[in-house]
Amino acid sequence: MQPVLNVEDVRRVEAALTEVGVSVSELMHRAGAAAASEVARMEGADTVTVLAGLGNNGGDGWVAAENLHGKGFDVTVVTPVEPDDLRGDIARVVAKSAQDSGVKVVVGPPRETLDVLLMGSDVVVDAMLGTGFHGEPRAPFDIWIDSVNASGSHVIAVDVPSGLSAQTGLASGKYVVADLTVTMLSLKPGLLSDRGRDACGAIVVAPLAEQTERLVREADPVAWRADLDDYVDLLEPPSNAVDKFTRGSVLVVGGSSRFPGAPMMAAMAAARAGAGYVTLAVPAQIAPIVQSQMLEIPVVALPCEADGTFSLKAADLVAELAEKRSATLVGPGMRVTSGTVGIVSTLLAGKRPLVVDADALNCISRLTSNRVDDFPELLRRDAPLIMTPHRMELARLVGLQDTPPTSLTSAMEAARRIVWSDGGSEVCVVAKGSATACVSVDVAILPKPGPAALATAGSGDVLGGVIAALLARTGVENEDLPLLAAMACEMHGYAGTIAAERYGSRGVMARDIIDALGLAEDAFEEEVAFPDAAKSGREGRRDEGADGKGDE
Numbered sequence: 001m002q003p004v005l006n007v008e009d010v011r012r013v014e015a016a017l018t019e020v021g022v023s024v025s026e027l028m029h030r031a032g033a034a035a036a037s038e039v040a041r042m043e044g045a046d047t048v049t050v051l052a053g054l055g056n057n058g059g060d061g062w063v064a065a066e067n068l069h070g071k072g073f074d075v076t077v078v079t080p081v082e083p084d085d086l087r088g089d090i091a092r093v094v095a096k097s098a099q100d101s102g103v104k105v106v107v108g109p110p111r112e113t114l115d116v117l118l119m120g121s122d123v124v125v126d127a128m129l130g131t132g133f134h135g136e137p138r139a140p141f142d143i144w145i146d147s148v149n150a151s152g153s154h155v156i157a158v159d160v161p162s163g164l165s166a167q168t169g170l171a172s173g174k175y176v177v178a179d180l181t182v183t184m185l186s187l188k189p190g191l192l193s194d195r196g197r198d199a200c201g202a203i204v205v206a207p208l209a210e211q212t213e214r215l216v217r218e219a220d221p222v223a224w225r226a227d228l229d230d231y232v233d234l235l236e237p238p239s240n241a242v243d244k245f246t247r248g249s250v251l252v253v254g255g256s257s258r259f260p261g262a263p264m265m266a267a268m269a270a271a272r273a274g275a276g277y278v279t280l281a282v283p284a285q286i287a288p289i290v291q292s293q294m295l296e297i298p299v300v301a302l303p304c305e306a307d308g309t310f311s312l313k314a315a316d317l318v319a320e321l322a323e324k325r326s327a328t329l330v331g332p333g334m335r336v337t338s339g340t341v342g343i344v345s346t347l348l349a350g351k352r353p354l355v356v357d358a359d360a361l362n363c364i365s366r367l368t369s370n371r372v373d374d375f376p377e378l379l380r381r382d383a384p385l386i387m388t389p390h391r392m393e394l395a396r397l398v399g400l401q402d403t404p405p406t407s408l409t410s411a412m413e414a415a416r417r418i419v420w421s422d423g424g425s426e427v428c429v430v431a432k433g434s435a436t437a438c439v440s441v442d443v444a445i446l447p448k449p450g451p452a453a454l455a456t457a458g459s460g461d462v463l464g465g466v467i468a469a470l471l472a473r474t475g476v477e478n479e480d481l482p483l484l485a486a487m488a489c490e491m492h493g494y495a496g497t498i499a500a501e502r503y504g505s506r507g508v509m510a511r512d513i514i515d516a517l518g519l520a521e522d523a524f525e526e527e528v529a530f531p532d533a534a535k536s537g538r539e540g541r542r543d544e545g546a547d548g549k550g551d552e
């Protein structure tokens with residue numbers, strides 16, 4: 001797994017490196033060299049333009065320029081001011097050195113000149129704004145960013161694409177869309193989430209010093225980006241000695257006359273994700289239509305109100321069913337009523353692995369008046385509890401309805417309030433978003449995100465079903481719940497990619513994701529087991545994270 005550090009912690013690592021004898025100047029030289037080596041790896045590249053800002057990010061750019069000039073590239077640096085006029089001592093020194101070495105320097109060019117220069121470049125190196133950026137890019141960088149994005153050239157961003165917050169992944173103004181980002185010391189959360197997913201392209205981490213790995217670990221990473229081989233131990237070896245019961249049984253509880261489809265999708269997803277036996281419990285009023293859609297999955301009709309939602313009498317029956325299943329998923333389409341609140345609290349008090357999704361999360365919010373973190377006894381149990389809120393559901397759980405989390409880091413903070421209030425490793429919150437974090441009391445794991453095709457109605461119900469199936473099949477230790485949830489997210493993402501190949505990226509519906517789950521799991525397992533063999537196929541097939549090319 002790769003550590004992800006908050007930007008302030010990256011600065012602490014930088015300071016710690018200087019204490020062990022690696023100066024900031026030395027770090028800047030290594031950072032520039034790391035960026036240059038990515039340019040040099042590009043086949044057929046010859047003409048390079050470096051856009052250098054006024055701080056140390058610009059300094060990295062000047063070092064890269066001198067380095068590439070030394071390797072025989074045709075290099076131009078575009079800068080708002082003459083090297084002599086740079087305020088930072090180290091940046092000024094490296095800029096003058098690059099100028100003296102013969103790198104061409106263009107100061108404050110008009111837009112047309114810049115456009116021509118960038119369009120004629122094989123590679124544009126974006127070293128305008130780094131981790132010292134805040135607010136909206138000011139002139140001239142706002143215009144330069146437009147020019148970079150319009151150039152059609154290959155763009156390599158130094159540390160972070162200019163205009164993007166490396167911490168939040170948000171951009172309040174224009175931002176560079178890069179093909180590759182060479183980031184220093186460690187991954188940062190903003191590179192992996194929200195706008196960062198569009199802006200960074202592939203991500204390469206440049207450690208810059210041999211002490212970095214240790215210092216980054218000591219800096220208490222805010223999250224960990226999972227690699228495929230992290231999942232190896234969770235995948236059970238294929239065996240012919242299985243029957244439908246050894247593959248785990250799942251109970252799905254949900255639905256209402258208004259939303260009969262959501263629990264159906266969750267149940268089918270659980271079956272496609274390899275659960276041996278799936279049962280679906282719905283309000284009696286919709287049971288006949290639901291059963292008419294389900295061939296393989298038995299449907300249990302439970303007491304309901306006239307409005308087609310579960311009645312309070314259903315709670316004990318649900319609890320009985322759940323006791324006999326390897327895992328239960330509760331929530332899809334069930335509305336928030338006194339009946340459904342009763343079901344959720346009864347299941348929470350039970351002794352079996354439980355996945356709480358959708359309206360079941362809203363039931364918990366109702367039950368705790370939006371303060372689940374004030375009622376730790378509600379969540380405390382021995383068996384696993386995985387909660388799967390999207391950002392609005394998460395906000396309701398912890399009283400942030402008016403200011404829901406807008407970034408990966410704020411979503412992780414909200415999720416941590418829940419797991420820390422409980423304090424045990426049996427609770428895992430899967431904070432869903434453009435980047436999803438699987439958060440437990442010990443760790444936050446970031447699965448590689450799937451394609452945009454996953455952003456479709458019912459996709460969350462499918463993920464709930466996949467998580468329940470994996471929970472039922474694998475019977476993992478509580479400590480491994482975040483990893484298990486992350487694996488479910490990645491399989492869901494694979495399925496989304498396969499579905500997008502079949503139906504087009506905008507044509508995917510949740511049912512298509514369900515139908516692709518089995519193939520996705522096979523592909524995923526193959527990739528985990530034979531990463532090199534699968535790599536060539538993967539390159540063109542799916543969005544990737546920090547180790548390859550993709551939209552992240």
Ligand SMILES: NC(=O)C1=CN([C@@H]2O[C@H](COP(=O)(O)OP(=O)(O)OC[C@H]3O[C@@H](n4cnc5c(N)ncnc54)[C@H](OP(=O)(O)O)[C@@H]3O)[C@@H](O)[C@H]2O)[C@@H](O)CC1
Nearest residue numbers: 014027028054055056057130131132133134136137138159
């Ligand atoms: N961590 C490490 O170990 C290493 C880090 N290194 C590198 O250092 C970088 C961080 O350097 P940094 O701190 O100098 O900040 P940086 O990103 O260059 O920006 C500062 C400049 O931008 C300006 N500026 C700010 N906002 C703006 C806006 N909205 N619009 C316009 N301008 C704006 C700001 O102006 P000010 O706000 O001060 O007026 C100032 O002039 C880091 O990203 C990495 O590349 C490597 O060299 C070595 C190892």
Ligand SMILES: [K+]
Nearest residue numbers: 126129160162
């Ligand atoms: K940059």
